[in-house]
Amino acid sequence: MQQKYHQPAVKINQLHKQFGGLHALNGVDLTIEQGEFFALLGPNGAGKSTLINTLAGLLKPSSGSVSVMGFDTVNQYQESRLNLGVVPQELVFDPFFNVREMLRFQAGYFGRGRENDAWVDEVIEGLGLTDKAHTNMRKLSGGMKRRALIAQALVHKPPVIVLDEPTAGVDVELRQMLWEFIKKLNRDGHTIILTTHYLEEAETLCSRVAMMKQGEIVALDTTTNLLKTFTGKNLRVNLGEVILPSSIAPLLRSVDKGVFTLSLSDVAQVEFVLAELRAASLKVQDLQLIEADLEDVFLSLVGSNQEGKSQFSLAGAH
Amino acid sequence: MILITPSTRGMWTLFKKELLRFWRVAFQTVASPVVTSLLYLLIFSHVLEGHVQIYPGVAYTAFLIPGLMMMSLLQNSFANSSSSIIQSKVMGSIVFLLLTPLTFLEFFIAFLSASVIRGLAVGLSVYLVARWFVEIPLVHPIWIIAFALLGSALMGAFGIIAGIYAEKFDQMAAFQNFIIMPLTFLSGVFYSIHSLPPFWQKVSQINPFFYMIDGFRYGFFGVSDVSPWLSIMVVGATFLLLAWLTLKMLKSGYKLRG
Numbered sequence: 177m178q179q180k181y182h183q184p185a186v187k188i189n190q191l192h193k194q195f196g197g198l199h200a201l202n203g204v205d206l207t208i209e210q211g212e213f214f215a216l217l218g219p220n221g222a223g224k225s226t227l228i229n230t231l232a233g234l235l236k237p238s239s240g241s242v243s244v245m246g247f248d249t250v251n252q253y254q255e256s257r258l259n260l261g262v263v264p265q266e267l268v269f270d271p272f273f274n275v276r277e278m279l280r281f282q283a284g285y286f287g288r289g290r291e292n293d294a295w296v297d298e299v300i301e302g303l304g305l306t307d308k309a310h311t312n313m314r315k316l317s318g319g320m321k322r323r324a325l326i327a328q329a330l331v332h333k334p335p336v337i338v339l340d341e342p343t344a345g346v347d348v349e350l351r352q353m354l355w356e357f358i359k360k361l362n363r364d365g366h367t368i369i370l371t372t373h374y375l376e377e378a379e380t381l382c383s384r385v386a387m388m389k390q391g392e393i394v395a396l397d398t399t400t401n402l403l404k405t406f407t408g409k410n411l412r413v414n415l416g417e418v419i420l421p422s423s424i425a426p427l428l429r430s431v432d433k434g435v436f437t438l439s440l441s442d443v444a445q446v447e448f449v450l451a452e453l454r455a456a457s458l459k460v461q462d463l464q465l466i467e468a469d470l471e472d473v474f475l476s477l478v479g480s481n482q483e484g485k486s487q488f489s490l491a492g493a494h
Numbered sequence: 495m496i497l498i499t500p501s502t503r504g505m506w507t508l509f510k511k512e513l514l515r516f517w518r519v520a521f522q523t524v525a526s527p528v529v530t531s532l533l534y535l536l537i538f539s540h541v542l543e544g545h546v547q548i549y550p551g552v553a554y555t556a557f558l559i560p561g562l563m564m565m566s567l568l569q570n571s572f573a574n575s576s577s578s579i580i581q582s583k584v585m586g587s588i589v590f591l592l593l594t595p596l597t598f599l600e601f602f603i604a605f606l607s608a609s610v611i612r613g614l615a616v617g618l619s620v621y622l623v624a625r626w627f628v629e630i631p632l633v634h635p636i637w638i639i640a641f642a643l644l645g646s647a648l649m650g651a652f653g654i655i656a657g658i659y660a661e662k663f664d665q666m667a668a669f670q671n672f673i674i675m676p677l678t679f680l681s682g683v684f685y686s687i688h689s690l691p692p693f694w695q696k697v698s699q700i701n702p703f704f705y706m707i708d709g710f711r712y713g714f715f716g717v718s719d720v721s722p723w724l725s726i727m728v729v730g731a732t733f734l735l736l737a738w739l740t741l742k743m744l745k746s747g748y749k750l751r752g
Binding site: 195236264277286 | 503586589
């Protein structure tokens with residue numbers, strides 16, 4: 177495979193994409209180095225899929241440029257696509273063929289023949305598809321279809337792999353298995369770019385994160401730095417089935433069976449919360465102060481109010 | 495195969511996949527149109543044999559067979575490329591092709607070649623089965639091959655255009671019911687255009703399907719309504735026009751890449 181060494185895995189310069197009057201990408205600049213495990217986060221409509229589709233050549237930039245391993249996605253699209261594997265978000269499949277046939281066809285489109293069969297077998301085994309290799313795609317369960325989609329993106333051994341919501345609707349066991357496989361790919365030198373609504377996944381797996389909002393990147397840093405820059409904490413209070421006083425209701429992040437999680441901008445707010453609870457004659461049964469996670473950073477950047485939360489929960493349910 | 499190199503393997507793979515796609519459902523894609531053609535043959539020959547003689551010395555049943563062969567060939571060439579593209583667009587699996595380094599020309603050649611093969615397979619099957627009913631001469635086999643290849647390629651290209659343009663199955667049905675079927679039935683499959691009133695003769699002469707069928711029939715009987723040279727020029731020019739339009743659509747990513 178043709179590769180340019182010492183080039184970033186992905187380089188995006190002043191990328192704009194317009195659909196009629198809608199500015200879906202608004203001057204995005206982004207560089208992802210080879211070997212990174214990178215997360216792209218944002219609520220629905222933030223421009224993540226548009227960015228990925230432009231990277232994959234499914235959309236043409238209105239202006240600006242995108243390159244994969246140093247190859248421009250428009251002028252050197254063949255080289256750029258040879259270096260890129262994309263796992264689409266939707267569970268799409270060709271109903272005429274079985275898993276192995278489909279993977280061989282996909283490898284063939286990238287110029288790989290029988291000599292690639294050993295790698296195809298490795299991918300099939302690694303993704304737990306061995307028993308289903310001769311099963312028609314339409315007879316696979318949703319989870320198996322998801323594995324087959326990932327396998328399709330890997331058959332030509334691309335150095336850069338984009339996973340667009342790979343674990344959406346996938347059970348916990350399969351999710352763990354997929355992440356182990358993808359972590360192994362990353363250890364083997366593949367650059368991984370991930371979009372996900374499961375922020376704990378991004379926090380656990382990714383070394384660097386970009387957060388998008390309304391077609392722009394609003395935060396771009398290592399996961400550690402993003403968490404450090406966010407000074408807030410979460411206060412988890414067990415109050416039982418009560419109504420929260422209106423003075424502290426804006427701090428509410430979630431509630432589950434009488435356990436209220438409040439987002440505090442500063443640890444000093446604990447005293448204020450406790451005073452308000454006492455004033456409302458609410459009895460604290462348990463109390464816990466928790467470090468902020470990526471979700472807090474995310475909410476603070478894309479909207480820390482209730483609107484931001486509803487955007488996020490909608491995104492999570494997608 | 496020596497022609498398959500890493501740089502051409504993508505195109506070969508797509509061609510092979512398209513062949514397998516229709517072969518896996520050969521009852522629907524090959525056997526079914528053959529049966530339909532035979533039903534036309536049985537009904538029309540039963541009703542009109544002995545009552546109609548279009549060319550001197552040529553029985554009506556024999557006259558009908560090249561027309562039915564060409565009709566099946568054209569319809570199935572169109573169906574192959576158009577159905578494959580619209581299905582993969584509607585189901586979303588077209589993304590697997592769009593993510594590959596295949597060029598627009600490779601895409602075109604692979605889809606077109608598979609359409610030609612299906613068209614020829616159906617046309618040949620109709621011929622082989624029809625031979626049980628009547629002896630059919632082969633006066634100019636070169637013309638038969640030329641019109642079969644050019645006709646199936648023309649319809650394969652038209653199928654790619656329809657597949658790219660249509661966004662829903664009912665739009666594709668409109669192509670078949672409002673363009674392909676009328677042009678086929680008004681092209682002289684069942685009659686000579688000389689049997690038509692002057693106005694409809696003129697209308698037939700602007701129908702490229704007429705030239706495909708008339709030229710094809712010339713290859714069997716050595717007689718035709720117009721010169722086979724005129725027919726091959728009209729069919730060739732129509733193919734070039736459609737191929738140019740198809741390549742232009744594919745190159746620009748029309749309705750495929752946003």
